[in-house]
Amino acid sequence: MFFIDVQIVFGKDVANQEWYGCSDGTTTGYMKVKKEQIMNGFLPYVNHVVSVVEV
Known part of the structure; x- marks a missing residue:
């Protein structure tokens, strides 16, 4: 088994919203x-x- 490093990045405009939609x-x-x-x-x-x- 191997692990992959994942970096989670949100734009400031997205991070300031109440909801996230995709x-x-x-x-x-x-x-x-x-x-x-x-x-x-x-x-x-x-x-x-x-x-x-x-x-």
């Missing part, structure tokens, strides 16, 4: 999640640190 490129595969659940729940749980950058 899709698989279709009109039916859309997901909307509260940003706090991602940044303060999921990412710490999987041991990823978030970087916020000005784009």
Whole structure:
């Protein structure tokens, strides 16, 4: 088994929003999640640190 380092980067405008939405490129595969659940729940749980950058 091998591990790949993953860097999570959010743009400042995205990080300042209440919700994060993404899709698989279709009109039916859309997901909307509260940003706090991602940044303060999921990412710490999987041991990823978030970087916020000005784009």
